[in-house]
Amino acid sequence: MAASFSRDHARFMFNRLKDKLWVKPLWMCICSILAVFVAKFADHIDTGLYILPVSFDSLVTLLEIMASSMLVIATFSVGSMVSAYASASTSATPRSFTVVVSDDVSKNALSRFIGSFIFSIVGLTAVKNDFFEVSGLFVLFILTGLVFALVILTFIRWVDRLARLGRVGSTVDRVESVAMDALIRQRNAPNLSGAPCVDINQGEPVVATKVGYVQHVDVSRLHHWAEKHDVHVVLASLPGDFVAPGTILARVITLDKQVSNKPTDETELDSNDFDYKGVIASFQIGVDRLFDDDPRFGLIVLSEIASKALSPAVNDPGSAIKVIGSMVRLFATWSGPVQESDEQESCYDRVQVPEVKISDMFNDAFTPIARDGAGCLEVVTHLQKAFVALHLLGDEPLKAAAKHHAEMSLKRSQLALDLPEDILAVRQISLFSGSDVDRDNSSQHAQE
CATH class of the missing domain: 1.20.930 (Transcription Elongation Factor S-II; Chain A)
Structure with a gap:
C-alpha cells in the first residue's frame, strides 16, 4: 500500500480531519495537561540559579480565577459560533456552512479557551496536592502568566473576527478563498497529475456502486493499479460529478482482458478478469460536494x-x-x-483525465x-x-x-x-x- 501513497490523497484526508471542530480543542487539551507536568521537571533540574519563590496563595488564586472564567468564555464562544453559522446559512447559502465552520480564528479561540480551562484545573489540583516544589511552582507560575496573556490576546482577536463571522461579505471572502485554492490546484495540474484524455468513450466501463458526489480521485492509486495490470485508465467522472449505481466512473483500456463490472461476491473472476474494486476504491464518494478538488x-x-x-x-x-x-x-x-x-x-501517465x-x-x-x-x-x-x-x-x-x-x-x-x-x-x-x-x-x- 505504500506504493500507492500520494501526497495529494494525504492532503485530502488531512483536510477532512482538520475540518472537524473537535480536533483542535482535543489537541490543545493534551498540550495543556503536558504543560502542567513540564513544570514538574524543573524540580529535578539543578540549574544553580536563584529561583524566585512564588506564593502558594497567589498561584492558587490565579488558577482559580482562570478556571472559573474560562469555562464561561468557552460556553459563550460556542453559542456565538453557532449563531454565526446559522446566520451564514440563512443570509448566504447552506452550502457555505462548511467554509464558515472551518474558520481557523474561531477554532483556535475555542481551543485555547478550553485548553486554558483544562490547564487551570489540572494545575490547581496538582498545586493543592503539593505536587510541585519551589522550582516547579515558579515554572508553573510563568506558564500560567503566559497562558493568561495568550487568552487575552486570543479573546481580543476573536471578538474582532466574531463581528464579521456569518456576514454575507465575510462569507463571500471565505468562499472566494477556498475556491481560489481549488482553481490554482486545478490550473497547475489540469489533469489531476494524469495524462490528457484522448477519448473518454474508449475502454471497458467500471461503474459506481453507491449514490453520491465524487469528492476525490486518488490518481496515484489508479496509476499503480494500472501498472500492476498493464492497462490504462480513463476517468469518466471527475470530482463534483453526481454518480449512482450504474454510473460510469472510469474506463479501462486493454487489448486482451476485460474488467468485471459485477461485485466480486457475485462473480467468480477467471484468469482474464481484473478485480475492479481497486478502481472503485480510488473514488471517494460522499453525500456532499467538497471544495478541495472541485x-x-x-x-x-x-x-x-x-x-x-x-x-x-x-x-x-x-x-x-x-x-x-x-x-x-x-x-x-x-x-x-x-x-x-x-x-x-x-505525472501518472497510465491515467487519462479530462x-x-x-x-x-x-x-x-x-x-x-x-x-x-x-x-x-x-x-x-x-x-x-x-x-x-x-x-x-x-x-x-x-x-x-x-x-x-x-x-x-x-x-x-x-x-x-x-x-x-x-x-x-x-x-x-x-x-x-x-x-x-x-x-x-x-x-x-x-x-x-
Missing part, C-alpha cells in the same frame, strides 16, 4: 449567494456585485501563468446571476464590465466564454428592462452585442 463547486456557491441576494425577499444587489468581482478575480487567476508544482513533475471545461465554469458562475439580475441595471452593468475585463485577458477559451455570456446577459436584460435608456446604457457598455442580437431585440420591441 473548482466548480466554489463558483456554484458564490453564484448561489448572489442569486439569494437578488431575490425579492432580500433585494441586495450590492452583495451580487461583490460576488461578480470575486468571479473576475477567480477567472483572472485561472488565466494566469501555470506554476511548476510537484504534481506536474509526478480537463474541466471553461464553458462549464462560466455557466456555473454567471448564468444564475445573469438570469436573476437581468432586471437590475446595476447588476447587468457590472456583469457586462466583468465580461469585458475577462475578454481582455487574452485566453482564447476564456474570450469565447466571455463573449457568449455577454451576449446572453444582454438578451436577458433587453427582455427584463423596461426603460429604453437603461437598455441603451447596457448596450453601450457591452462590447459583444452583435448586430444579430440588436436586430432580434429591436424587432421584438417593435412588435410589442
Whole structure:
C-alpha cells in the first residue's frame, strides 16, 4: 500500500480531519495537561540559579480565577459560533456552512479557551496536592502568566473576527478563498497529475456502486493499479460529478482482458478478469460536494449567494456585485501563468483525465446571476464590465466564454428592462452585442 501513497490523497484526508471542530480543542487539551507536568521537571533540574519563590496563595488564586472564567468564555464562544453559522446559512447559502465552520480564528479561540480551562484545573489540583516544589511552582507560575496573556490576546482577536463571522461579505471572502485554492490546484495540474484524455468513450466501463458526489480521485492509486495490470485508465467522472449505481466512473483500456463490472461476491473472476474494486476504491464518494478538488463547486456557491441576494425577499444587489468581482478575480487567476508544482513533475501517465471545461465554469458562475439580475441595471452593468475585463485577458477559451455570456446577459436584460435608456446604457457598455442580437431585440420591441 505504500506504493500507492500520494501526497495529494494525504492532503485530502488531512483536510477532512482538520475540518472537524473537535480536533483542535482535543489537541490543545493534551498540550495543556503536558504543560502542567513540564513544570514538574524543573524540580529535578539543578540549574544553580536563584529561583524566585512564588506564593502558594497567589498561584492558587490565579488558577482559580482562570478556571472559573474560562469555562464561561468557552460556553459563550460556542453559542456565538453557532449563531454565526446559522446566520451564514440563512443570509448566504447552506452550502457555505462548511467554509464558515472551518474558520481557523474561531477554532483556535475555542481551543485555547478550553485548553486554558483544562490547564487551570489540572494545575490547581496538582498545586493543592503539593505536587510541585519551589522550582516547579515558579515554572508553573510563568506558564500560567503566559497562558493568561495568550487568552487575552486570543479573546481580543476573536471578538474582532466574531463581528464579521456569518456576514454575507465575510462569507463571500471565505468562499472566494477556498475556491481560489481549488482553481490554482486545478490550473497547475489540469489533469489531476494524469495524462490528457484522448477519448473518454474508449475502454471497458467500471461503474459506481453507491449514490453520491465524487469528492476525490486518488490518481496515484489508479496509476499503480494500472501498472500492476498493464492497462490504462480513463476517468469518466471527475470530482463534483453526481454518480449512482450504474454510473460510469472510469474506463479501462486493454487489448486482451476485460474488467468485471459485477461485485466480486457475485462473480467468480477467471484468469482474464481484473478485480475492479481497486478502481472503485480510488473514488471517494460522499453525500456532499467538497471544495478541495472541485473548482466548480466554489463558483456554484458564490453564484448561489448572489442569486439569494437578488431575490425579492432580500433585494441586495450590492452583495451580487461583490460576488461578480470575486468571479473576475477567480477567472483572472485561472488565466494566469501555470506554476511548476510537484504534481506536474509526478505525472501518472497510465491515467487519462479530462480537463474541466471553461464553458462549464462560466455557466456555473454567471448564468444564475445573469438570469436573476437581468432586471437590475446595476447588476447587468457590472456583469457586462466583468465580461469585458475577462475578454481582455487574452485566453482564447476564456474570450469565447466571455463573449457568449455577454451576449446572453444582454438578451436577458433587453427582455427584463423596461426603460429604453437603461437598455441603451447596457448596450453601450457591452462590447459583444452583435448586430444579430440588436436586430432580434429591436424587432421584438417593435412588435410589442
